[in-house]
Amino acid sequence: MLFKKPQVAFYPFMVLRDDYKCIRCKSCVDQCSFGATYYDEDLDKIMNHNENCVNCKRCEAFCPTDAIKVVKNPSTFHPDANWTEEAIRDVHVQALTGAVILTSTGNDKPIRNYFDHLLLDACQVTNPPIDPLREPMELKTFIGRKKDNLEFEDDGVSIKTTIGKQLELEIPVMFSAMSYGSINLNFQKAMARAAKEFGTYWNTGEGGLHKSLRQYKDCTIVQVASGRFGVDLDYLETSAAIEIKIGQGAKPGIGGHLPGEKVTEGIAETRMIPVGSDAISPAPHHDIYSIEDLRQLIYALKEATRYEKPVFVKIAAVHNVAAIACGIAHAGADAIVIDGVRGGTGATPKALRDHVGIPIELAIAAVDDRLRKEGLRNEVSLIAAGGFRNAVDVLKAIALGADAIYIGTAAKIAVGCTQCQQCHTGKCAWGITTNDPKLAKRLNPDIAAENLYNLLRAWAHDIKELLGAMGINAIESIKGNRLRLRSWGLTEQENKILGVLPAGM
Amino acid sequence: MEVKQISEKVYEITCGTVHYKALNEKIKELADNGAEKIILKEVYGQRYIGTGIKQKIKIEIHGTAGNDLGIFLYGPEIEVFGNAQDGVGNTMREGKIIVRGHAGDVCGYGMRGGKVYIEGDVGYRVGIHMKGYKNLVPTFIVGGKAGNFFGEYMAGGRLILLGLNRKSGEDIVGDYCATGMHGGVMYVRGEVPQRFLGKEVKVFEITEEDEKILREELKGFSEAFNIPVEEIMSEPFTKIVPVSARPYGRMYAHRWGIASGIIK
Numbered sequence: 177m178l179f180k181k182p183q184v185a186f187y188p189f190m191v192l193r194d195d196y197k198c199i200r201c202k203s204c205v206d207q208c209s210f211g212a213t214y215y216d217e218d219l220d221k222i223m224n225h226n227e228n229c230v231n232c233k234r235c236e237a238f239c240p241t242d243a244i245k246v247v248k249n250p251s252t253f254h255p256d257a258n259w260t261e262e263a264i265r266d267v268h269v270q271a272l273t274g275a276v277i278l279t280s281t282g283n284d285k286p287i288r289n290y291f292d293h294l295l296l297d298a299c300q301v302t303n304p305p306i307d308p309l310r311e312p313m314e315l316k317t318f319i320g321r322k323k324d325n326l327e328f329e330d331d332g333v334s335i336k337t338t339i340g341k342q343l344e345l346e347i348p349v350m351f352s353a354m355s356y357g358s359i360n361l362n363f364q365k366a367m368a369r370a371a372k373e374f375g376t377y378w379n380t381g382e383g384g385l386h387k388s389l390r391q392y393k394d395c396t397i398v399q400v401a402s403g404r405f406g407v408d409l410d411y412l413e414t415s416a417a418i419e420i421k422i423g424q425g426a427k428p429g430i431g432g433h434l435p436g437e438k439v440t441e442g443i444a445e446t447r448m449i450p451v452g453s454d455a456i457s458p459a460p461h462h463d464i465y466s467i468e469d470l471r472q473l474i475y476a477l478k479e480a481t482r483y484e485k486p487v488f489v490k491i492a493a494v495h496n497v498a499a500i501a502c503g504i505a506h507a508g509a510d511a512i513v514i515d516g517v518r519g520g521t522g523a524t525p526k527a528l529r530d531h532v533g534i535p536i537e538l539a540i541a542a543v544d545d546r547l548r549k550e551g552l553r554n555e556v557s558l559i560a561a562g563g564f565r566n567a568v569d570v571l572k573a574i575a576l577g578a579d580a581i582y583i584g585t586a587a588k589i590a591v592g593c594t595q596c597q598q599c600h601t602g603k604c605a606w607g608i609t610t611n612d613p614k615l616a617k618r619l620n621p622d623i624a625a626e627n628l629y630n631l632l633r634a635w636a637h638d639i640k641e642l643l644g645a646m647g648i649n650a651i652e653s654i655k656g657n658r659l660r661l662r663s664w665g666l667t668e669q670e671n672k673i674l675g676v677l678p679a680g681m
Numbered sequence: 682m683e684v685k686q687i688s689e690k691v692y693e694i695t696c697g698t699v700h701y702k703a704l705n706e707k708i709k710e711l712a713d714n715g716a717e718k719i720i721l722k723e724v725y726g727q728r729y730i731g732t733g734i735k736q737k738i739k740i741e742i743h744g745t746a747g748n749d750l751g752i753f754l755y756g757p758e759i760e761v762f763g764n765a766q767d768g769v770g771n772t773m774r775e776g777k778i779i780v781r782g783h784a785g786d787v788c789g790y791g792m793r794g795g796k797v798y799i800e801g802d803v804g805y806r807v808g809i810h811m812k813g814y815k816n817l818v819p820t821f822i823v824g825g826k827a828g829n830f831f832g833e834y835m836a837g838g839r840l841i842l843l844g845l846n847r848k849s850g851e852d853i854v855g856d857y858c859a860t861g862m863h864g865g866v867m868y869v870r871g872e873v874p875q876r877f878l879g880k881e882v883k884v885f886e887i888t889e890e891d892e893k894i895l896r897e898e899l900k901g902f903s904e905a906f907n908i909p910v911e912e913i914m915s916e917p918f919t920k921i922v923p924v925s926a927r928p929y930g931r932m933y934a935h936r937w938g939i940a941s942g943i944i945k
Contacts, residue, residue, distance in 0.1 A: 265936070275934035403810065404791030408774040409735065409755040436927045448793050448814040449836055453864050453926045456834055462806050463749075463768055463787045472728070472748060476771070479705055479729040480753045526936060601935065 182268040188261075189231040190249050191224045197243035198222060204235035204244060209605040209615055210598070232596035234605035266526070277527070280599035280609070282426055282520040282563050282585055285530050289518075290537035290666070291569045295679055297660040299647040306649050308640035314650040315636055317580055319343040319417075319557040320486045321510045340510065341486050343417055345580060346375030347636045348651060349570060351628075352561050352584035353399050353421065353490070355381025357434045357443045357455065358522030358599065359588075359609050360616040361388070366591060366624030368392035373625075374632045379582070382421055382432065382457060384446040390414050397488070400477065402431055403457035405447035409480060417510075418477050419488040420470070422461070425519025425536070425562040427528045428492030432457035434523075438602050440611050471507035478508075486510035493517060493539035493562065494532075498546035504556070505547060511557040513582065514539050518563025520585040522609055523600035536562040537576060541674045544577025544656055553656075567638030576674065577656040590631045591624040682707065690717040701727040701747065712736045712757075726766065731757045737776070748785075751778045754795060760905075767804070770797040770821070779905045783825070792819040792838065798902045799823050805855070806830040811865055813837025822902045829855035833879075835923075836864040839898060843870045843913060852877070859921050863928050867921040868895055870913065878921070881928040885920045892918075 179185075191204075191213060200220060204213050212228040213235060215221075229246065236244045253261050269277055299305040306313065320342035327336040351367040358381065365388070367378040372395045379397040380389075384406015389396070398415040400407050412418055423429065434443075434455035444451040464470050474487045489504045490513035491497070497514060504512050516536025521529065540560050547553040560573050561582035570581045589595065592606040599609035607618030639651070648654055662679040663671055671678055682699035684707060686692055692711050696704055704727050711719055712734045721730070724744030731740055731751040739758045742750075746765040751757070754773040764782035772791040783801035789808045794817040802825035809830060811819050819838035824845050831854050832840045844853035852874075859867055860879030868891070873884065887895065895918060896910055903910045 269934050269936065273934040275932055277936050278933040279936050404772045405812075407753070407772055407791070408793070409733065409753050412753065433929065444814065448817060449812050450814060450864060450926075453836060454928065456810075456836070456861065456863065456929075458810065458834060462809055462833075463771060463790055472768075476729055476732065476749050476752045479702075480733040482709065482733055525933075597936070 181272060183265070183272070184227040186251070186253070186265075186268075187227040187229065187249055188265070189229040189246055190226040191229055191235065192245045192247055193222060193224070194243040195221070197241045199241055199243075201240060203238045203240065207234045207238045207605060209234075209603040209610075209612075210601075230596045230598050231594075232598065232605045233594045276525045278523055278600050279526040279529060279597050280521055280523050281595055281597045282518045283530050284597070287517060287535060289563075290535055290663075290670070290674065291565075291572050293663050293666050294537075294572050294674075294676065295662045295664060296568075296571065296575070296642060296646065297662070298645040303647045305647050306644040308637075308644040311644075312649060313640045313643060314652070315345075315347050315639060317345040317348040317651060319345065319511050319559065319580055321556060322554045324554050341417075341484060343377060343486060344375070345377070347632055347639070348574060348578075348580040349564075349632060349635060350376050350397070350559070350580060350582050351378040351587050352582035353379040353381040353397075353419065354522070354584055354588075355383030355399075355405075355434075356386055356446055357381075357383040357438060357611065360607070360611050360619065361386055361442065362616055362619040362621045363588075363591060363608055363624060364389060365621040366619075366628055367587060368395065369621070369625040370628035370632065371395040373629055376632065377416060379419060383434075383443065383455075384448065385411055385414060386442065386446045399490075400473075401457050402459070402461045403455060405449065405455060405457075408448075412477065412481050412485070415485060417486045417488060418481070419490055419513065420461075420473060420477070420509075421490045422464070422470075423490065423492035423494075423515070424521060425492045425515030425517055425533055426521035427524040428494050428533045429459065430525070430528060431459040432523070435602075438611060443611065467503035467507050470504065470509075474508045488513050488559070490515060490561075492519070492532075493534045493536055495534065497534070497539045498542040501543040501558075502546055502550055502552060505550075505552040509556060511559055511579075512543070513559040513561060514543060515582075516560070516562030519561055520563075520588070521599075536560050537573070538670075538673055540573055540576045540578050541658075545675060548656075567635040568642065570635065571639050571642050571654065572661065574651065575654050575657055575661050577658075579655065586631065587628055590627045591619060684711075687720070690715060691720070692716050692718070693720040693722060695722045696724045696727060696744070698725055699727070701729055705729055705732070708740070709734055712738050724763070731759050731776075731778075746780075751776065754778070764801075765799075769799070770795070773797070773819070774817070777901075781906070786828070789819070789821040789840075792821060793817055794819050796901055797821045798905050799825070800906050801825040802827070803831075804828045806833060808835065808838075808840040808867075809833040811835050811838035811840060813865060820898050822898065824902070824906065824908075826851060827854045827858075829857055830860065831855065831858045832862060832865075832867050832921075833857065833860050835859060835862040835867065838865045839894070840865065840867045841869075841895070841898060841902075842867070845870075845908070845913070859923075861928060862921070862923045863926050864923060866891075869919045869921065870916050871919065873919055873921065881923055881925070882921050883924050885922065887918045887920045891920055 371378040382401030401421040488511040489509040493516045517533035557579040560578040604610040661676045683695040718739040720741040726747035728747040742761040749768040752771040754776045758777045760779045765784040767785035769788040774794045786804035805828040822841040859882045
């Protein structure tokens with residue numbers, strides 16, 4: 177028998193503290209929500225439980241004398257390309273617990289990021305670039321079903337064609353679905369406020385809409401998932417659009433499970449379940465086993481809201497995503513949301529997060545191609561999600577064929593997240609993915625809203641600069657315009673799927 | 682579709698083969714203009730009847746109600762003289778649905794309030810994921826028998842199965858009854874063999890408190906179908922409740938950080 181459990185003996189991270197600089201203010205002890213540091217009165221020293229450290233860096237940020245550095249444990253396992261540190265650790269955990277390893281955030285494996293293998297075009301001599309600081313540049317995007325052509329009145333000017341409800345975005349970036357429960361109200365409030373101020377949308381996720389957020393109705397997308405938490409007629413009506421969640425990139429094919437201890441009074445009320453009871457989302461919607469059934473739910477939502485709300489359908493990017501997306505378009509959805517393999521989550525089995533699904537870049541290209549071939553592309557908007565890191569990723573995705581992008585992880589990082597993969601524990605030291613009142617208070621919704629607004633503003637400028645360099649003055653003109661992309665370091669097959677030429681051609 | 686005004690606030694619509702969109706639009710329009718009762722004749726499977734209306738109107742359906750009858754229902758009282766199809770009372774919140782016949786699969790899915798009474802049998806996965814919160818308690822009563830996965834993932838509310846008028850040898854419920862149940866209560870008239878039940882539940886005899894609840898709940902059912910409560914209560918009931926509000930504890934472990942590993 178081991179003297180110590182392997183997780184305790186071979187911890188992954190450690191807190192280095194410069195005892196000379198440390199003034200015993202104990203702010204690190206106070207800030208650590210994982211119990212990784214404590215004050216020893218007899219020694220008058222701050223000590224560590226390194227085995228509890230998750231590298232969230234909260235203590236580092238709060239140390240007034242810069243005495244702390246959180247580092248990777250220099251003591252490594254024996255170097256082995258097969259039996260990596262991760263593989264060994266996972267066996268240790270499962271041998272001791274007999275349990276499924278739960279984790280959060282997005283896939284952290286080095287799956288090829290195709291955005292990093294795509295390059296944008298620019299104008300030289302033969303056509304002029306545009307300076308976005310002094311010339312008009314339009315990022316306005318409309319999400320919703322469009323008509324194939326326009327019909328005009330007899331005067332030849334007035335438009336006869338009418339189209340259904342559209343969402344109007346000032347930037348083709350929206351905040352992705354993150355439920356109240358997986359994150360707290362402060363973060364939802366910040367997203368709602370930033371979305372309203374900037375002219376975009378935020379998404380409630382599947383946990384219902386808290387009454388304090390109903391004022392943001394016009395920039396809210398409400399989600400209907402298999403658990404149907406918080407779903408009633410009021411909820412459906414308090415929205416700009418409704419999203420049916422079939423799947424999520426970080427956990428395709430499985431449901432959700434909010435543990436009972438996280439179901440506090442506010443969450444219970446919003447989800448309409450008892451306090452302390454597990455919130456289980458079934459893997460499928462049990463009223464959807466086919467495309468025809470999906471159509472039935474889409475039209476149920478349209479009937480319930482008197483055809484006033486666009487209905488989105490969100491799926492994970494899986495192997496035959498193009499065929500499924502076509503089915504969704506046929507089923508009557510106004511927008512298809514595709515979440516790629518790098519999409520984040522508040523809790524998922526590690527095996528699913530890291531090994532199920534396909535990269536969003538390939539999914540966008542495949543779906544856009546297929547919808548065009550079937551003559552359906554106009555009928556439905558395409559929203560991509562799953563690990564978008566910056567404005568360039570956004571623009572490349574739009575050039576591949578997406579209409580708009582959802583960001584979740586980037587929004588989380590904008591308000592302080594350090595990606596320590598502990599969302600599922602409910603102990604988030606940065607106060608983002610926790611509903612512990614003491615911890616949640618750490619996220620100031622005013623500052624967070626400002627951060628999110630700034631992020632959108634910066635990305636909008638970036639996109640405008642890039643468009644200007646390409647000589648394009650409206651985001652609409654780059655949509656699906658893969659001629660303005662080139663690839664490097666990809667195989668012929670990959671280029672074919674992406675529909676791009678290699679650099680130099 | 683033919684609309685006839687019977688009296689000041691009562692309308693009759695002969696539906697025939699009209700598309701559900703036109704029919705529901707008409708019903709909503711009449712409800713918005715103050716109709717109190719709408720009688721639908723010759724209903725041939727039109728879907729979503731009763732959804733999107735907040736007025737407490739009465740809707741009578743003669744014929745066969747289509748899928749998702751009363752989905753997201755929020756007030757209306759619906760009575761079907763005939764059979765209903767799949768998804769009766771799907772994600773319903775308030776109101777009442779009475780079906781004088783059989784109903785199909787996934788009825789009462791995610792139901793969080795109101796009452797549904799089915800006179801005959803129901804299909805698979807009925808009453809799954811029903812919820813309850815404080816004074817919002819849904820009740821779903823099945824007069825006949827039920828298919829597989831009855832009350833799966835049930836999280837709240839009351840699901841009552843009577844099994845009246847069964848042929849001898851017919852089972853009252855199918856396999857995997859109450860699997861994953863973690864809230865609410867299920868009452869079954871007679872006994873449910875253990876082999877039909879999920880491992881997350883326990884079976885009890887009903888207490889006095891339960892009998893009071895049952896009598897109260899059965900009153901509406903008894904009135905709707907003209908079956909005396911005493912007759913229904915003449916056989917003993919079984920009560921099925923979850924063992925835990927957390928059926929899947931000890932299933933998951935942390936990757937690192939919390940040294941004990943397991944998530945309790």
